Amino acid sequence: MTAALDVKGLTTRFETRAGHVTAVNDVSFAVQPGRIMGLVGESGSGKSVTGFSILGLIDAPGEVTAGAVLVDGVDLRQLSTEDLRKMRGRKVAMVFQDPMMTLNPVLRVGDQMAMAVRVHQAMSKSDALEHARKALEVVGIPSPAERLKAYPHQLSGGMRQRVAIAMALLHSPSVIIADEATTALDVSIQGQILAEVRELADKTGAAIVWITHDLAVVSSLADDICVMYAGRIVERGTAEQVIGGPRHPYTQGLLDSIPALHEPGRKLPQIPGSTPQLSRLPEGCPFRPRCPRATDLCCTEPPLDVRDGQAVLCHYPLEGV
Numbered sequence: 001m002t003a004a005l006d007v008k009g010l011t012t013r014f015e016t017r018a019g020h021v022t023a024v025n026d027v028s029f030a031v032q033p034g035r036i037m038g039l040v041g042e043s044g045s046g047k048s049v050t051g052f053s054i055l056g057l058i059d060a061p062g063e064v065t066a067g068a069v070l071v072d073g074v075d076l077r078q079l080s081t082e083d084l085r086k087m088r089g090r091k092v093a094m095v096f097q098d099p100m101m102t103l104n105p106v107l108r109v110g111d112q113m114a115m116a117v118r119v120h121q122a123m124s125k126s127d128a129l130e131h132a133r134k135a136l137e138v139v140g141i142p143s144p145a146e147r148l149k150a151y152p153h154q155l156s157g158g159m160r161q162r163v164a165i166a167m168a169l170l171h172s173p174s175v176i177i178a179d180e181a182t183t184a185l186d187v188s189i190q191g192q193i194l195a196e197v198r199e200l201a202d203k204t205g206a207a208i209v210w211i212t213h214d215l216a217v218v219s220s221l222a223d224d225i226c227v228m229y230a231g232r233i234v235e236r237g238t239a240e241q242v243i244g245g246p247r248h249p250y251t252q253g254l255l256d257s258i259p260a261l262h263e264p265g266r267k268l269p270q271i272p273g274s275t276p277q278l279s280r281l282p283e284g285c286p287f288r289p290r291c292p293r294a295t296d297l298c299c300t301e302p303p304l305d306v307r308d309g310q311a312v313l314c315h316y317p318l319e320g321v
């Protein structure tokens, strides 16, 4: 099966006062239709820049310097600005942490959704509204016809985010990239939306990249997981592999610090130290200064070790499953 999204060797650099930093460093992964790929890592690891780079939305002082982004086999990096603009929103859509990045506060939900439909599809206003109503239904919005008449501020935060996800669905995109889309919501609303997202991936066949700092979220939602550290994918595999048998010491550290996966009452271990500044990365493996397994060998570039499709960038990978 052709992957809906196939990212190969994506590399993005920023020109900063401290010199060039590589925020996304040779990132590769593929997402099949109907599957959810969780892209996880601490703040500053490069998750958002990866999302923006996929969509071709990196501006100076940043630049995508290498790689390919194939959507249904078409490399977005080879497209003209105009063709890329057409692909965005139609074939690849993005959902942000703040739904107001997508929604216009002064327009009724139905009007702005109908407008968004008609940008890419020749359709009467009433047909576009019906299309919008169905999209609201897919994301579990009760009384969707009523909601079409509401302004964004009349909806709760959870409803607004559902509307933003419905907007992303309007053109039946092959790929949806969601960046911390439920992080600002309370846990029960987050859980409901994650369940809807699972269902919509199954129903619509969209490939979803779910970006989050929260490994607990992706452990319940994702089919596949990529763990990012200092701009690199340090571990990649199915959710079962990565959660059930992590092979990178960093992934193990993240898992150890999730309360739900831990014995109640026991103090949670934290990964010592903090995420490195990209302008001051250590030689070799960037996780080395925080890693319990590191030796002098880790001052050299870590090799890629692949076992049963579970890939890890490490000199001393853990046993796994």
Ligand SMILES: Nc1ncnc2c1ncn2[C@@H]1O[C@H](COP(=O)(O)OP(=O)(O)OP(=O)(O)O)[C@@H](O)[C@H]1O
Pocket (backbone or CB within 6 Å): 014, 015, 016, 021, 023, 041, 042, 043, 044, 045, 046, 047, 048, 049, 050, 061, 062, 213, 278
């Ligand atoms: N406009 C910019 N100029 C310079 N450097 C940038 C810029 N945007 C991002 N970076 C660099 O890229 C790194 C990764 O940023 P990114 O926003 O992708 O992290 P993230 O993993 O999404 O974290 P968060 O969860 O906090 O958003 C930053 O730490 C920073 O060094």
